[in-house]
Amino acid sequence: MNKSILLCGVGGQGTVLASKIIAAAAMNDGNTVHSAETIGMAQRGGSVTSHVRIGTAFSPLIPLHGADMILAFEPAEAVRNLAYLKKDGLVIVNRVPVMPITEALNASGYDGSEMIEYLKKKTDCIVFDGSGLPSAKFLNIAMLGVAAGSGRLGIETDLIRQEIERRVPPKFLDANIKAFETGIRTGGEN
Amino acid sequence: MKQYVMGNGAIALGALSSGIGLIAGYPGTPSSEIIETVSKAEHDGVHVEWSVNEKAAMEVAAAASYSGARSMVTMKQVGLNVASDPLMSLAYVGVKGGMIVVSADDPGPISSQTEQDSRRFAEFARVPVFDPSSPEEAFDMVGAAYELSEKYHTPVFLRPTTRICHAYASIDVPEEYHKKEYEGFVKDSKKWVIFPRLSFENHAMIEKRNAVISREFSDTPFNTCEGASSKAVVTGGVSYAYAKEFLKDDPDIKIIKVGTPFPFPDDFVLKALEGTDEVICFEELSPFLEENILRLAGKHHLDIKVSGKLDGLVPSSGELSANAAEKILGAFFDIAPESTEEAKDVPPLPVRPPVLCAGCPHRASFYAVKQAMKGKKAVFCGDIGCYTLGNAAPLDMVDTCLCMGAGITMAQGFYHMEDDCTCFAFAGDSTFFASGITGVVNAVYNEADIIVCILDNSTTAMTGHQPHPGTGRNMMGDIVEKIDIKAILEAIGLKKVVTVDPLDLDAAVNAVKECAAEKGVKAIIFKSPCIALSKPAGKCKVSEKCINCKKCIRELGCPALVTEDGQVKIDENLCTGCGLCRHVCPVDAIGGAANE
Numbered sequence: 001m002n003k004s005i006l007l008c009g010v011g012g013q014g015t016v017l018a019s020k021i022i023a024a025a026a027m028n029d030g031n032t033v034h035s036a037e038t039i040g041m042a043q044r045g046g047s048v049t050s051h052v053r054i055g056t057a058f059s060p061l062i063p064l065h066g067a068d069m070i071l072a073f074e075p076a077e078a079v080r081n082l083a084y085l086k087k088d089g090l091v092i093v094n095r096v097p098v099m100p101i102t103e104a105l106n107a108s109g110y111d112g113s114e115m116i117e118y119l120k121k122k123t124d125c126i127v128f129d130g131s132g133l134p135s136a137k138f139l140n141i142a143m144l145g146v147a148a149g150s151g152r153l154g155i156e157t158d159l160i161r162q163e164i165e166r167r168v169p170p171k172f173l174d175a176n177i178k179a180f181e182t183g184i185r186t187g188g189e190n
Numbered sequence: 191m192k193q194y195v196m197g198n199g200a201i202a203l204g205a206l207s208s209g210i211g212l213i214a215g216y217p218g219t220p221s222s223e224i225i226e227t228v229s230k231a232e233h234d235g236v237h238v239e240w241s242v243n244e245k246a247a248m249e250v251a252a253a254a255s256y257s258g259a260r261s262m263v264t265m266k267q268v269g270l271n272v273a274s275d276p277l278m279s280l281a282y283v284g285v286k287g288g289m290i291v292v293s294a295d296d297p298g299p300i301s302s303q304t305e306q307d308s309r310r311f312a313e314f315a316r317v318p319v320f321d322p323s324s325p326e327e328a329f330d331m332v333g334a335a336y337e338l339s340e341k342y343h344t345p346v347f348l349r350p351t352t353r354i355c356h357a358y359a360s361i362d363v364p365e366e367y368h369k370k371e372y373e374g375f376v377k378d379s380k381k382w383v384i385f386p387r388l389s390f391e392n393h394a395m396i397e398k399r400n401a402v403i404s405r406e407f408s409d410t411p412f413n414t415c416e417g418a419s420s421k422a423v424v425t426g427g428v429s430y431a432y433a434k435e436f437l438k439d440d441p442d443i444k445i446i447k448v449g450t451p452f453p454f455p456d457d458f459v460l461k462a463l464e465g466t467d468e469v470i471c472f473e474e475l476s477p478f479l480e481e482n483i484l485r486l487a488g489k490h491h492l493d494i495k496v497s498g499k500l501d502g503l504v505p506s507s508g509e510l511s512a513n514a515a516e517k518i519l520g521a522f523f524d525i526a527p528e529s530t531e532e533a534k535d536v537p538p539l540p541v542r543p544p545v546l547c548a549g550c551p552h553r554a555s556f557y558a559v560k561q562a563m564k565g566k567k568a569v570f571c572g573d574i575g576c577y578t579l580g581n582a583a584p585l586d587m588v589d590t591c592l593c594m595g596a597g598i599t600m601a602q603g604f605y606h607m608e609d610d611c612t613c614f615a616f617a618g619d620s621t622f623f624a625s626g627i628t629g630v631v632n633a634v635y636n637e638a639d640i641i642v643c644i645l646d647n648s649t650t651a652m653t654g655h656q657p658h659p660g661t662g663r664n665m666m667g668d669i670v671e672k673i674d675i676k677a678i679l680e681a682i683g684l685k686k687v688v689t690v691d692p693l694d695l696d697a698a699v700n701a702v703k704e705c706a707a708e709k710g711v712k713a714i715i716f717k718s719p720c721i722a723l724s725k726p727a728g729k730c731k732v733s734e735k736c737i738n739c740k741k742c743i744r745e746l747g748c749p750a751l752v753t754e755d756g757q758v759k760i761d762e763n764l765c766t767g768c769g770l771c772r773h774v775c776p777v778d779a780i781g782g783a784a785n786e
Contacts, residue, residue, distance in 0.1 A: 010542065023194065023358065024194070027194065027360065032360070033194070033358075033360065034357060034358060034359050035357070035358040036353065036356055036357045036358065037356050037358075038356070045542060045544075045545060045547075045749055046542050046543075046544050047542050057435070058324075058431045058432070058434035058435040058512075059428075059431050059432050059434075059435035059511070059512040060324075060353050060354070060356075060357030060428070060431065061353065061511065061512070063435060063436075063511070063512035063513050063516070064512075064513045064530075065528070065530050066512070076539050076540050079536060079537065079539060080539050082533060082536075083533060087530075099540075099752060099761075100540035100541060100542050101542065101543075101545050101749035102540075102541060102542075102543065102545075103540070103752065103753075104740075104743045104751055104752045104753050104758075105583070105584065105743060105744075105747060107753065108538070108540060110540045114537045115537060118535075118536070118537050122533075136763070
């Protein structure tokens with residue numbers, strides 16, 4: 001299997017853990033996996049991406065127009081990274097915006113809705129409403145659920161669930177598994 | 191055993207697999223995780239340390255190698271500038287146990303001051319260099335580099351770049367790591383004490399030896415030639431990965447990969463160039479491979495056209511990518527690009543610049559100095575760390591930033607040249623230990639009037655919260671004596687050293703005013719722990735008393751201060767209850783902070 005998955009969001013949303021779970025699940029499925037994180041100056045609140053490449057890959061980063069799936073934790077970050085999407089690729093996006101930290105200083109009126117409209121118009125896209133989760137802390141696992149439920153990830157859902165069980169602290173596991181199930185339902189409906 | 195690790199982790203595990211006895215370094219993106227990986231791994235007593243700076247790390251590692259143990263020293267490329275003094279001499283003296291210098295380059299640059307190329311430094315120091323094109327290859331190169339280092343008694347460079355350091359791959363590693371046996375230091379002053387006579391002799395030896403290593407490199411598996419064509423691409427490091435991503439395994443396209451750029455493997459490249467009359471050198475940072483191909487072409491009268499950075503086909507700055515390969519190599523090899531639609535009518539995207547975290551004590555320190563110096567002439571010399579972000583609006587409190595430690599010495603320089611100006615230097619606690627202390631000594635000795643502000647958050651925050659001499663912890667997991675910044679400053683002879691909590695704004699402003707009124711070198715230690723490492727003190731709240739003047743937002747720029755339908759509000763997910771905004775509010779409308 002050759003698949004490239006781009007995860008994007010805002011620092012603090014948990015994209016790194018989500019990418020590690022996808023990578024580990026894909027490896028347990030017998031695939032070769034490479035991945036890469038964009039880390040550096042971006043502290044909390046900056047744009048972040050993780051690139052997961054399953055199968056044959058040379059570049060650690062996915063080339064533009066090379067991603068089979070974009071898993072976007074934030075609407076504007078989905079649009080920002082849209083050039084990475086393949087022609088027939090799938091976008092999974094969380095509807096809830098994260099306000100830019102400069103918004104209070106220079107109000108732009110951003111609320112994410114314009115981004116969602118754009119994505120719906122231009123791409124094959126599943127919108128997940130993260131505001132229904134008990135806490136934004138479960139968003140990353142819920143997004144994995146949507147990806148698994150969409151049937152487009154190419155990794156068995158149980159393998160992902162096992163990795164979640166392995167990596168999420170026991171105290172938060174039940175709530176995370178619930179979020180995962182919620183995600184799977186959204187993914188399956190589309 | 192397979193382990194899925196970052197490129198930096200692969201380098202660390204390579205070093206452990208090779209039986210290192212000591213690893214030292216100074217944190218710097220993209221190199222920091224190498225030492226952290228060794229520190230966390232199960233091993234039998236490898237000495238692991240964050241040194242006070244890169245020069246110290248290089249010297250500590252050199253001595254380990256003189257003892258016969260295998261050692262590694264890690265840093266980012268600008269750290270190599272700091273370590274260059276011991277490096278240049280060490281290249282002449284040589285080593286006994288294998289020694290690898292890891293200098294991680296940062297094309298882009300993504301989180302660095304310069305786009306310098308450590309391959310150049312290796313050439314300058316006359317020591318061999320390996321340039322990995324993947325985490326897997328980085329692991330293999332570490333093993334080969336130790337063999338080479340011991341065979342030729344020379345330190346050897348490993349030069350990964352950011353995308354290799356931060357890429358993850360599955361690496362086959364041993365079940366257990368064991369330190370290689372070593373003989374111990376054998377005294378021999380003719381060998382270990384550098385004198386002009388020894389340097390002269392060793393210089394000649396090194397040049398002869400490098401010709402031998404060049405021939406040896408011509409046979410390593412790290413240099414490869416794939417495909418056959420009259421046109422070829424010469425590449426190395428992550429640029430090779432980008433070229434392969436685009437060109438794939440095409441037997442009709444020649445890809446020459448140079449994994450050991452110095453001493454340049456002349457014999458290998460000459461052979462690889464047979465049947466080729468046009469090459470493009472696809473590389474980041476400097477035209478290192480390109481200049482070597484031009485040298486070979488001149489030396490051997492090759493009828494070959496050489497392209498790359500020097501004729502503008504490859505950009506002279508910034509990083510490359512698989513898409514750059516498609517554009518540049520596609521044009522060179524006449525491969526039609528796949529048609530892609532340009533995105534149209536994209537809605538304007540919000541910008542997300544890096545800023546100081548909500549509740550960051552640096553914001554309070556900068557604000558206190560700004561308030562105290564309102565209406566007075568002052569210059570604010572910044573330094574390298576999270577607090578460089580104090581330059582952004584609305585704080586705008588960093589007038590200069592040059593390199594680690596430069597804030598203090600530059601404040602002194604301004605004092606000598608600027609009239610009626612209060613000269614401030616800002617340095618973090620880790621930066622103070624790394625290269626700030628000598629600057630303070632210099633300022634005292636040369637009778638400057640400056641105010642040194644130590645932003646002491648008890649960690650090295652920017653690079654991922656590494657401990658340092660002031661934290662009381664080291665990388666061996668030991669609790670150690672904390673080195674006291676105040677005591678150091680007083681010992682240097684400062685008459686006025688004030689320690690203040692920046693979140694106690696009135697006290698902080700008064701401390702600055704007091705120091706500004708006195709002559710000589712003064713210091714203020716703004717002491718408050720990094721907010722990313724401490725528990726929030728509660729949440730602040732805006733009450734109905736708020737007149738919506740937005741002074742808090744305009745003056746502080748804290749990410750937790752937001753507006754909702756035009757009304758100022760505090761984002762509870764971000765607020766840490768530092769309470770700085772309470773002090774700023776003119777109508778006392780903010781409550782709920784811990785610092786009451």
